[in-house]
Amino acid sequence: DTAVSQTPKYLVTQMGNDKSIKCEQNLGHDTMYWYKQDSKKFLKIMFSYNNKELIINETVPNRFSPKSPDKAHLNLHINSLELGDSAVYFCASSQASGGQETQYFGPGTRLLVL
Amino acid sequence: RKEVEQDPGPFNVPEGATVAFNCTYSNSASQSFFWYRQDCRKEPKLLMSVYSSGNEDGRFTAQLNRASQYISLLIRDSKLSDSATYLCVVNRWQLTFGSGTQLTVLP
Numbered sequence: 569d570t571a572v573s574q575t576p577k578y579l580v581t582q583m584g585n586d587k588s589i590k591c592e593q594n595l596g597h598d599t600m601y602w603y604k605q606d607s608k609k610f611l612k613i614m615f616s617y618n619n620k621e622l623i624i625n626e627t628v629p630n631r632f633s634p635k636s637p638d639k640a641h642l643n644l645h646i647n648s649l650e651l652g653d654s655a656v657y658f659c660a661s662s663q664a665s666g667g668q669e670t671q672y673f674g675p676g677t678r679l680l681v682l
Numbered sequence: 683r684k685e686v687e688q689d690p691g692p693f694n695v696p697e698g699a700t701v702a703f704n705c706t707y708s709n710s711a712s713q714s715f716f717w718y719r720q721d722c723r724k725e726p727k728l729l730m731s732v733y734s735s736g737n738e739d740g741r742f743t744a745q746l747n748r749a750s751q752y753i754s755l756l757i758r759d760s761k762l763s764d765s766a767t768y769l770c771v772v773n774r775w776q777l778t779f780g781s782g783t784q785l786t787v788l789p
Contacts, residue, residue, distance in 0.1 A: 610779065611769070611779040612779070613776050613777065613778075616776065667773035667774070667777050671777065673726050673727070675725050
């Protein structure tokens, strides 16, 4: 069974479109994250949710809106996509927040904005 | 200055070689430290945590020097399957990743 799953795996879209990426974890973890990995391979945290509550919101444009319907799911909606949004987006989860616990990553969603 | 800095490599080494990666971090308030491994076009996975006293897991040895704000990873007897990017990761209250060091182990 996949521990952290994301859909879709690949997403190719035009500038200006709105798209969503879904994430689910079946590990029973309380904390979930979204990371962005750009073309230079830097992995940067975007958001973190603990028990459906937002706890980390890095400097991310407000075109990005995370939603956590329950603690097993953390979705990412992106409005008005821009070329610079092209990247790999990873969802992750951990037992608790604070960074001490091992984070388990999903397989990534490769987003290409044309 | 980047919060976590690593030599990007690439390191190309023959099978059986010993290879060492270094990492420095800028925030002295950082609390915990890790090495993650990321295979090509895959997600990062935890390789090992790094403890102040140094720790070993099979062929892998991690060291931390808090005074110098320096972390290292030593891989002994390299295998082809060790080829990957190794990410130095530092935690204050969230994880901050280095850009990774690429390792290729050659037959």
